[in-house]
Amino acid sequence: MSYRFEDVATVKDDLAKVDYLSDEGIAGVVYLADRLQKPILVEGPAGTGKTQLAKSVSEILGARLIRLQCYEGLDEAKALYEWNYKKQLLRIQTERNEENAEWADISDDIFSDEFLLTRPLLEAISADEPVVLLIDEVDRVEVETEALLLEILSDYQVSIPELGTIEAKQIPLVFLTSNNTRELSEALKRRCLYLHVDYPDMEREKEIVLTKVPDITENLADQVARVVRSIRQIELKKHPSVSETLDWAKTLVLLGVEKIDEKTATDTINILLKYQSDITKAVKELSTADGVTV
Numbered sequence: 697m698s699y700r701f702e703d704v705a706t707v708k709d710d711l712a713k714v715d716y717l718s719d720e721g722i723a724g725v726v727y728l729a730d731r732l733q734k735p736i737l738v739e740g741p742a743g744t745g746k747t748q749l750a751k752s753v754s755e756i757l758g759a760r761l762i763r764l765q766c767y768e769g770l771d772e773a774k775a776l777y778e779w780n781y782k783k784q785l786l787r788i789q790t791e792r793n794e795e796n797a798e799w800a801d802i803s804d805d806i807f808s809d810e811f812l813l814t815r816p817l818l819e820a821i822s823a824d825e826p827v828v829l830l831i832d833e834v835d836r837v838e839v840e841t842e843a844l845l846l847e848i849l850s851d852y853q854v855s856i857p858e859l860g861t862i863e864a865k866q867i868p869l870v871f872l873t874s875n876n877t878r879e880l881s882e883a884l885k886r887r888c889l890y891l892h893v894d895y896p897d898m899e900r901e902k903e904i905v906l907t908k909v910p911d912i913t914e915n916l917a918d919q920v921a922r923v924v925r926s927i928r929q930i931e932l933k934k935h936p937s938v939s940e941t942l943d944w945a946k947t948l949v950l951l952g953v954e955k956i957d958e959k960t961a962t963d964t965i966n967i968l969l970k971y972q973s974d975i976t977k978a979v980k981e982l983s984t985a986d987g988v989t990v
């Protein structure tokens with residue numbers, strides 16, 4: 697059994713090389729997931745880099761990323777596999793026209809690989825090469841579908857009645873992400889390593905901005921991180937996410953801003969906040985001396 701990562705520090709450094717700024721906590725869980733061969737359940741607010749983490753890990757491993765985007769109503773046919781009915785029907789029609797066609801032969805024929813449509817879970821299980829499986833926004837599926845995921849993640853095998861059992865040739869590194877819109881089942885949580893990804897601290901957010909925003913000065917990146925942090929301390933309906941911080945920083949660079957003053961912040965706050973009530977609240981704080989630091 698060979699492991700994917702040398703140690704925690706390597707995970708962190710390698711992620712930084714592909715522009716993902718992690719911390720000890722994040723890198724540590726990724727390292728452990730590999731050693732323990734367990735899936736990682738990444739939970740936290742929207743826009744904090746959960747999906748990107750899986751993508752970046754696949755990048756540093758040079759492994760194929762297979763993504764299952766979850767949504768309400770996602771079922772086995774879309775997650776695992778389904779039979780290509782149209783193609784099967786066509787084949788039945790053709791074979792029926794031939795003389796001496798036996799149903800048993802036709803049936804063997806149409807329930808073979810050729811007629812199987814593989815969906816992400818089966819794709820990940822049956823891959824020959826190393827893969828990273830991303831089950832994105834798992835909190836959107838119904839609890840029954842969660843059971844299906846659990847089965848796959850416990851055995852890393854899929855049984856198809858007409859074909860038999862397909863066992864994984866390699867254990868994929870699995871990321872499940874959740875925006876925490878509902879509680880996930882205890883069983884699923886038990887199966888996974890848990891990683892809570894919150895908004896980055898000021899220093900890390902500044903690094904992210906410096907890495908991701910072309911032509912930004914260190915000084916402006918520092919101010920951006922500072923203002924965003926103080927806005928996150930206000931009680932709001934929806935706090936700015938990392939992606940919004942990045943959009944804001946890019947906007948400021950485009951506007952040629954060197955120093956963020958109250959007017960600049962107020963004029964551009966709609967990039968950071970998306971609810972009018974939040975904007976009003978933040979603007980009010982910006983105008984009070986001891987409110988938001990600018």
Ligand SMILES: Nc1ncnc2c1ncn2[C@@H]1O[C@H](COP(=O)(O)OP(=O)(O)O)[C@@H](O)[C@H]1O
Nearest residue numbers: 715716717742743744745746747748904938939
């Ligand atoms: N730690 C990080 N390092 C680099 N970029 C980050 C980081 N966290 C978030 N981002 C940026 O924010 C964007 C949104 O992240 P995403 O993974 O889509 O969030 P989530 O899946 O948590 O909603 C990413 O595309 C990336 O550009």
Ligand SMILES: [Mg+2]
Nearest residue numbers: 746747748873
């Ligand atoms: Mg996401």
